[in-house]
Amino acid sequence: MELKEVLRFADEKVFSTTGKHLDDLQEAILKEVLQGRKYATKVAQDRDCSEGYVRVAASELWKILSKVFDEDVTKVNIRAILERAKFYTNFSSSVVSDNITVKNINICQERARSPTEPQNPQQTSKKPHIDLGDAPEIFSFFDRTSELSSLENWITQEHTRLIALLGISGIGKTTLSLSLIDRIKTQFDYVIYRSLRFSPTLDATLTNLLQIFSQQSEIPQNIETKIAQILDYLRKNRCLIVLDDVQMLFGSGQLAGQYKTGHEDYQLFFKLIAEVCHQSCLILNSWEKPREIARLSKDNHPVRCFVLGSLGEAAKEILNSQKLSDEETWSTLIDIYQGNPLWLEFTATLIQDLFGGRVSEFLQCEMPILDEGLQSQLSQPFGRLTQPELAVMVHLANQPEPVAVSQIFNKIPFSPSEIVNAVRALGNRFLLEAIEEEKITLFSLNPVLKQYVKTQSS
Ligand SMILES: Nc1ncnc2c1ncn2[C@@H]1O[C@H](COP(=O)(O)OP(=O)(O)O)[C@@H](O)[C@H]1O
Ligand SMILES: [Mg+2]
Numbered sequence: 001m002e003l004k005e006v007l008r009f010a011d012e013k014v015f016s017t018t019g020k021h022l023d024d025l026q027e028a029i030l031k032e033v034l035q036g037r038k039y040a041t042k043v044a045q046d047r048d049c050s051e052g053y054v055r056v057a058a059s060e061l062w063k064i065l066s067k068v069f070d071e072d073v074t075k076v077n078i079r080a081i082l083e084r085a086k087f088y089t090n091f092s093s094s095v096v097s098d099n100i101t102v103k104n105i106n107i108c109q110e111r112a113r114s115p116t117e118p119q120n121p122q123q124t125s126k127k128p129h130i131d132l133g134d135a136p137e138i139f140s141f142f143d144r145t146s147e148l149s150s151l152e153n154w155i156t157q158e159h160t161r162l163i164a165l166l167g168i169s170g171i172g173k174t175t176l177s178l179s180l181i182d183r184i185k186t187q188f189d190y191v192i193y194r195s196l197r198f199s200p201t202l203d204a205t206l207t208n209l210l211q212i213f214s215q216q217s218e219i220p221q222n223i224e225t226k227i228a229q230i231l232d233y234l235r236k237n238r239c240l241i242v243l244d245d246v247q248m249l250f251g252s253g254q255l256a257g258q259y260k261t262g263h264e265d266y267q268l269f270f271k272l273i274a275e276v277c278h279q280s281c282l283i284l285n286s287w288e289k290p291r292e293i294a295r296l297s298k299d300n301h302p303v304r305c306f307v308l309g310s311l312g313e314a315a316k317e318i319l320n321s322q323k324l325s326d327e328e329t330w331s332t333l334i335d336i337y338q339g340n341p342l343w344l345e346f347t348a349t350l351i352q353d354l355f356g357g358r359v360s361e362f363l364q365c366e367m368p369i370l371d372e373g374l375q376s377q378l379s380q381p382f383g384r385l386t387q388p389e390l391a392v393m394v395h396l397a398n399q400p401e402p403v404a405v406s407q408i409f410n411k412i413p414f415s416p417s418e419i420v421n422a423v424r425a426l427g428n429r430f431l432l433e434a435i436e437e438e439k440i441t442l443f444s445l446n447p448v449l450k451q452y453v454k455t456q457s458s
Pocket of ligand 2: 244
């Protein structure tokens with residue numbers, strides 16, 4: 001949406017509620033904030049007043065807008081709230097996207113309704129319909145406190161419609177999403193978890209979801225109607241849906257995040273979930289970043305990416321539960337294995353089996369040692385790499401220090417464009433570490449991946 005259009009819309013809404021238009025100062029603040037800029041300095045300079053004065057005016061403005069839109073408005077969420085509200089007001093009966101028209105969805109046209117406000121307030125009962133399918137049972141869950149509260153905030157406060165929960169295999173995406181479900185399930189009408197590990201077609205996934213929503217009623221044949229019905233359910237009910245193992249929709253031997261033949265229509269479905277107005281949230285777990293996510297989140301849609309990292313100190317609980325000894329050396333072990341819970345579980349079992357649980361004795365071996373199970377885990381993402389990606393990995397595995405992309409040019413038999421695209425794809429598969437050093441981005445492999453690549457290429 002154009003900036004001018006958003007400003008005009010905000011002004012109209014304020015006028016219709018308060019009977020007053022936005023004044024020049026309020027409009028100037030809004031203009032800066034909507035462009036993602038730090039407003040106080042710029043507005044104060046332009047208007048020759050103090051930053052403090054502008055901040056007070058801004059805080060008054062957020063109060064007015066909170067009243068107008070009936071939810072907490074801040075500089076962080078104002079754009080999303082305005083766009084969503086405008087969408088509610090404008091949206092008519094069809095959504096046209098990527099050459100497919102989803103007809104008669106009848107989205108959000110009844111009245112401008114806040115997505116937090118269920119159509120029938122009784123629908124958000126304390127007893128949601130929960131269908132977790134074949135989700136693994138979680139026996140122990142450590143920490144992830146800040147991750148859980150960020151995700152909860154995005155879903156319940158910011159009404160994010162599409163979240164990509166990303167990170168290398170074993171880092172804890174499935175576990176975290178199930179724990180999140182447990183934490184916030186009572187705020188939903190429907191809570192659904194499905195794994196896409198067998199790469200179902202979109203048609204099969206939609207049918208599966210519709211069976212949960214519609215119970216006994218007949219499922220339509222036509223995929224357009226299926227999509228329209230799902231969107232209708234997401235609009236009328238507050239639903240939390242986790243689709244796990246989304247990486248299984250992507251092909252191998254091509255750059256990261258590209259859909260396999262026959263699965264391309266997921267892209268449109270995810271786009272509609274992000275763009276169409278509804279009150280639900282879809283979480284996609286994947287160890288490859290879906291291509292459209294980056295674009296959608298840049299376009300100011302309520303879409304977010306969360307890249308899950310090390311479990312940190314809490315990983316000691318894993319070592320503790322596996323009854324390892326030499327606690328003073330656990331931090332070293334966690335660092336080497338990147339705080340990846342699965343890598344640590346494999347390694348802890350190995351230490352228990354061969355070293356009587358003594359971590360210091362294990363650490364005397366040349367590090368890192370890769371357990372067979374860990375190697376087989378890594379073989380999955382590695383089996384998908386393109387030739388240029390493999391060459392970049394092998395090159396980086398043999399570098400003692402991080403290197404810039406330009407330092408890889410001419411070192412492997414691929415063109416600069418191929419190398420740049422390969423580095424980016426490896427980033428989207430979470431196989432590279434990037435650090436900023438004196439205005440240069442340097443890339444390297446973590447010790448586990450380095451060791452794995454060396455073992456495979458020797
Ligand atoms: N926060 C956590 N606390 C305890 N164990 C965890 C935690 N996160 C992950 N794990 C364990 O690590 C392993 C891999 O986690 P999983 O969620 O399957 O990773 P991913 O889905 O990213 O591949 C599982 O055995 C899981 O029990
Ligand atoms: Mg998983």
